[in-house]
Amino acid sequence: MNSVNKPRRKWLSLGGIALGVSLVPNVLLAAFSTQKPRILRFRNINTGDTFSGEFSFSQGFSANNLKKLDYLLRDKRNNSVHRMDPRLFTKFYQIQNNLGLHNVEIQIICGYRSPASNAAMHRRSRGVASNSYHIRGQAIDFRIDGIPLARVKRAAESLNNGGVGYYPRSNFVHIDTGPVRTWRGS
Numbered sequence: 001m002n003s004v005n006k007p008r009r010k011w012l013s014l015g016g017i018a019l020g021v022s023l024v025p026n027v028l029l030a031a032f033s034t035q036k037p038r039i040l041r042f043r044n045i046n047t048g049d050t051f052s053g054e055f056s057f058s059q060g061f062s063a064n065n066l067k068k069l070d071y072l073l074r075d076k077r078n079n080s081v082h083r084m085d086p087r088l089f090t091k092f093y094q095i096q097n098n099l100g101l102h103n104v105e106i107q108i109i110c111g112y113r114s115p116a117s118n119a120a121m122h123r124r125s126r127g128v129a130s131n132s133y134h135i136r137g138q139a140i141d142f143r144i145d146g147i148p149l150a151r152v153k154r155a156a157e158s159l160n161n162g163g164v165g166y167y168p169r170s171n172f173v174h175i176d177t178g179p180v181r182t183w184r185g186s
Contacts, residue, residue, distance in 0.1 A: 041093055042069070044108045046076040055093055060086050073111025073140065080114040082137040090160060093162045095175075098155040099147060109141040109172045110134060127185050133163065139176035141167075149173060157182055 037056040043049070049072045051066040061069065066086060074081045092106060113121070113134035121128040133139035144152055152173050153166045165174030167185040174185075 012022070024066050038093060038096070039103045040089060040096075040101060041105045042072060042108055044072050044076075044103050044111070046109075047072075050105075055089060057064065057090065057093055061089055066089045068114075072138075073108060073137075075114045075116045075117050076110075077120075078114055079116075082112040082114075084111060084137045084140075085177045087162075088138070088140055088175065091162065091175055093179075094159055095152065095155045096156055099144075099146070099149070099151065104144055107143050107145060109143065111140050113135050133176035133178050138150075138178060139163070139174060141165075141174045143172045159167075 021170055030143065038101065039052055040055045040061075041050070041052045043051075051065075051068055051072045053061055053068070055061055060066075066084070070081050070084050071091070073084050094110045096102065096104060111134070113132060118128065118132050118135050119130070121133075122130050143149060149166070149168055150169060153164060156164045156173055156175050160180060161177075163176040163178050164182045165185055166183070167174065169186045
């Protein structure tokens with residue numbers, strides 16, 4: 001009875017480790033889901049349109065609010081509307097969180113860009129990518145009034161997901177849901 005069954009003990013230890021590892025993602029998800037919903041506010045500086053809605057980190061925006069945001073972020077040149085990637089709004093939630101902000105207005109410079117608009121802009125400026133994430137509804141150029149642009153850029157970069165472009169002379173930060181990369185524009 002006092003003899004130790006080493007193979008059995010080894011298998012039981014491995015089983016306990018496997019069980020513990022399988023619980024970690026659920027614990028992390030539970031921690032995020034307890035974050036309180038937050039009001040995210042946007043103003044399109046080109047159209048004057050505004051939006052304010054409750055955003056939950058675990059559930060995002062409602063389908064109705066996502067449609068309103070698609071319209072708010074439409075191409076200002078031809079009023080084309082495109083479905084925006086909902087992960088962009090999670091990034092805004094996280095950026096505000098990193099900055100210690102709540103219920104602050106995010107000023108939209110550019111959201112969706114139709115292929116025709118993007119091509120015209122690309123012809124005028126080498127700073128506009130020919131296959132921009134704006135065409136896919138996966139990018140937004142923005143600023144937050146009263147917050148130094150460099151600080152907004154650092155908060156976006158700290159997420160370590162998607163692209164972050166820093167345009168200090170043009171006074172905006174670009175975020176997208178593409179691969180992780182950073183750059184400085186004008």
